[in-house]
Amino acid sequence: MIKSAFGRLRAFAGLSFGTKPAPAASKAKLPDYNEYQLTWGQKATAIFFGAAVMAGIAMVFYKNPLIAGLFSLTGFYYPVMRRKAIIAKRKAQLKQQFKQMLASLASSMGAGRSIESSFTEALDDLRLLYPDAGAMIVRELELIIWRLQNGETVEACLLDFSRRAYIDEIGQFAEVFVICKRTGGSLVQVVRRTAVIIQEKLDIEQDIQVTLAQKKFESKVLTVAPVILIAALAWMTPDYMEPLYEDGGVLIMTGALGVLFGCFALAQKIMNIKV
Numbered sequence: 001m002i003k004s005a006f007g008r009l010r011a012f013a014g015l016s017f018g019t020k021p022a023p024a025a026s027k028a029k030l031p032d033y034n035e036y037q038l039t040w041g042q043k044a045t046a047i048f049f050g051a052a053v054m055a056g057i058a059m060v061f062y063k064n065p066l067i068a069g070l071f072s073l074t075g076f077y078y079p080v081m082r083r084k085a086i087i088a089k090r091k092a093q094l095k096q097q098f099k100q101m102l103a104s105l106a107s108s109m110g111a112g113r114s115i116e117s118s119f120t121e122a123l124d125d126l127r128l129l130y131p132d133a134g135a136m137i138v139r140e141l142e143l144i145i146w147r148l149q150n151g152e153t154v155e156a157c158l159l160d161f162s163r164r165a166y167i168d169e170i171g172q173f174a175e176v177f178v179i180c181k182r183t184g185g186s187l188v189q190v191v192r193r194t195a196v197i198i199q200e201k202l203d204i205e206q207d208i209q210v211t212l213a214q215k216k217f218e219s220k221v222l223t224v225a226p227v228i229l230i231a232a233l234a235w236m237t238p239d240y241m242e243p244l245y246e247d248g249g250v251l252i253m254t255g256a257l258g259v260l261f262g263c264f265a266l267a268q269k270i271m272n273i274k275v
Contacts, residue, residue, distance in 0.1 A: 033090060033091055033167070038082065042079070046075075046078045049075070050074065051073070054071040054072055054075055060227055095167055095170075100126060100129055100137070109191055109192070119148065119154075154177070155177065172198065173194055173198060219268070219271070
């Protein structure tokens with residue numbers, strides 16, 4: 001009777017003795033940073049935007065509602081492009097956050113703290129840098145610390161993180177950490193050296209992205225400029241542009257549109273520099 005009363009009291013109070021509270025990331029499915037599910041609102045917005053842009057381009061180049069309608073169907077592919085862009089952005093953010101984590105981790109281990117204490121110290125530092133509770137690296141560190149407190153090894157936690165992140169730098173750090181742990185090397189020196197190398201690589205990538213930011217903007221302007229120019233000419237001098245919308249002019253417009261799309265795709269490929 002006493003036990004049952006105590007059980008009801010514990011259930012009422014919401015207490016759980018002998019267990020550590022799990023972070024939010026462990027209660028739900030662990031995040032896979034190579035996946036992202038758009039909401040219905042995001043999908044609808046992306047489809048509408050893509051369809052409107054493609055229909056507008058078709059009207060400028062062909063002045064044919066039927067062709068514009070066919071072009072607008074490509075808007076259904078825009079959510080896929082939007083999803084890829086969001087995944088790439090999340091990975092870039094996680095990569096920069098991981099860089100900060102490495103700096104804090106190397107500093108703590110260099111000061112003589114244990115691995116577990118170093119991760120805890122890194123979490124405290126990153127909470128100051130990223131006050132938002134939804135910051136990816138903060139959630140990952142909370143999960144790692146929770147798993148360590150429940151008996152899992154650091155190697156398993158880092159390898160699991162690297163498998164879900166799909167980021168080379170995180171995978172390289174996890175592999176080096178595991179090898180050093182198994183072979184009994186100087187973990188502090190290896191972690192510090194690895195952290196420095198990865199940070200230098202990330203700094204180079206960041207410098208490249210900053211340098212390319214203006215060029216990317218210029219490529220977008222150069223892609224949009226011909227469309228605006230043709231639209232302006234068709235509106236201000238319709239008689240002058242009329243031959244381009246009839247007979248052989250349609251082929252010329254189609255060729256020009258193909259060259260425009262090809263140049264845009266080539267520019268994006270050229271500026272996709274990986275270190």
